[in-house]
Amino acid sequence: MRDIPLPHINLQKGWPSRRLIPREHVQAAAEATLTDPDRGIDALLYGPNKGDPALRERCAEWLSGLYGLSVVPERICITAGASANLASIMQAFSDPVYTRRVWMAEPTYFLACTIFEDAGFQGRMEGVPEDDEGLDVEWLRSHIESVDAETKANTETEASPQAYKTIPTYRKLYRHIIYCVPTFSNPRGRSYTIKRREELVRLARQVDALLITDDCYDFLLWDVQDPGPSSEIREPQSRSINEQRKLHPPPRLTDIDRILPGGDEVWGNAVSNASFSKVIGPGMRCGWAEATPQFIIRLNQTGSILSGGAPAQFASTVIEHVLRTGRLEDHLVNTLIPTYRTRAARLRRAVQQTLGPMGVTIDSDNGTDGIIGGFFLYITLPVEFNVDNLAELALDKYNLRVLAGARMAVKGSKHLSSIVSQGIRLSWSWEEEEQIVQGIARLAKAMNDPELVKN
Structure with missing residues (x-):
């Protein structure tokens, strides 16, 4: 009798589950938009460069409530999502x-590396280690200073162009780019402390760097309710919108850059890059960016936008309706957050009970300001395990997919740490609770499998 193949379990995929896509809300918003004669026509024409004014206003209102800070539409533009906008930046x-x-x-969001390569930085991306507070600022400062000194010495002895792009078209260029996910990060699920965020902004100002932050998980947050293996998993209870808004994510780096005295008020040194992919659906291909008003204007003068107008014009008008009617906030508070909170607790418990005795440790969830969130749990395995071999065996023999090791390294990185080489990212966003627990059980079997080639 032939063995029945195991159903596929995917703990790598950082997508919302199919059942969590608010299709009915989007359908209602699309119908309302298209049945409005003026709004419907506007939705199908070229949009203004900075995006739909109504959505920019709605975003400002929503973000003000989310962060507990004043956000104005002049600092916001609508984008084609975080990935496309990273290329535009x-x-x-x-x-x-x-x-x-x-x-x-x-470890990094590995697919960003290709975007930076497309921009001409192949072989010039550097991985920066993190400590318990966030990016290691002193490591970063030291290496930036070393690169600056080397560049200065080379330019004094070689007749080479100082830049390909020239003013007045390119009115502001930065000498360094710093990319990170400071809140509920991908892949580690950690959040940077306020102190470290301020240190990063000060450093960026000193070395003429642009901090690009991927702020796509900030709104998927909940209070710490499952602190250890002895506690009972508490089933989530629905919160009102006002109760949920008492939980504010940490201020973004662009907020700190705006508030902290002594910065560049024209261009700034930080831009928030965010998306509706995690809360409505990645197929909308719509997001937003926030920075200084002048930065936002320049960002929307790239050739593709000057030619085609605002990206995601139709999608943005639909999303504006979902925001305006309160359906987005309702979906967040009463569907996404309760679901993810329960799944995250189940995943964490399964790892502690099943993998913990095998020496696996949980790296994520430093619980900054008493909140956790996002999509991911990051674990590290003992040094005898080759996590890349383990991931391959888990997929081939146990039909389990996880993201492991070298795939989370910066391309060409010279400073690979054990956090990267022994790490596995686990997602709770795609699979249901039962599949999550089964997936961890399969991972344990793969770790004990005699076919596994270890270090």
Whole structure:
């Protein structure tokens, strides 16, 4: 009798589950938009460069409530999502000669590396280690100073162009790019402390760096309710919108750059890059950016936007309706957050009970300000395990997919740490609770499998 193949379990995929997509809300919003003669026509025409004014206003209101800070529409533009906008930011504010390095938190969101390569930085991306507070600022400072000194020495002895891009078109270029996910990070699930955020902004100002933060998980947050293996999993209870808003994510780096005295009030040194992909659906291909008003204007003068107008014009008008009617906040508070909170607790418990006795440790959930959130739990395995071999065996033999080891390294990184080489990212966003627990059980079997080639 042939064995029945195991159903596939995917603990790598950082997508919302199919059942969590608010299709009915989007459908109602699309119908309402298209049946309004003026709004419907506007939705199907070219949009203003900075995006739909109504959505920019709604975003400002929503973000003000989320962060407990004043956000104004002049600091916001609508984008085609965080990935596409990362490319746009690099087009507008970096130069393959003038900009010396791209510095990325490591372990990193690995798909960002290709975007930076497309911008001309192949071989000039550096992985930056993290400590318990966030990016290691002193490590970063030391290495930036070393690169700056080396570049200065080379330019004094070689007749080479200082930049390919020239003013007045490119009115502001940055000498360094620093990329990170400071809140509920991908892949580690950690959040930077306020102190470290301020230190990063001060450093960026000193070395002419642009901090690009991927702020796509900030709104998926809940209070710490499952502190250890002895506690009972508490089933989530629905919160009102006002109760949920008492839980504010930490201020973004662009907030700190705006508030902290002594910064560049024209261009700034930080831009928040965010998306509706995690709360409505990645197929909308719509997000937003926030920075100084002048930065936002320049960002929307890249060639593709001057030619085609605002990206995601139709999607943005639909999303504006979902925001305006309160359906987005309701979906967040009463569907997404309770679901993810329960799944996260189940995943954490399964790891502690099943993998903990095998020496596996949980790296995520430093619980900054008593909150956790996002999509991911990051674990580290004992040094005898080759996590890349383990991931391959888990997929081939146990039909379990996880993201492991070298795939989370910055391309060309010279400083690979055990956090990267022994790490596995686990997602709770795609699979249901039962599949999550089964997945961890399969991972344990793969770790004990005699076919596994260890270090």
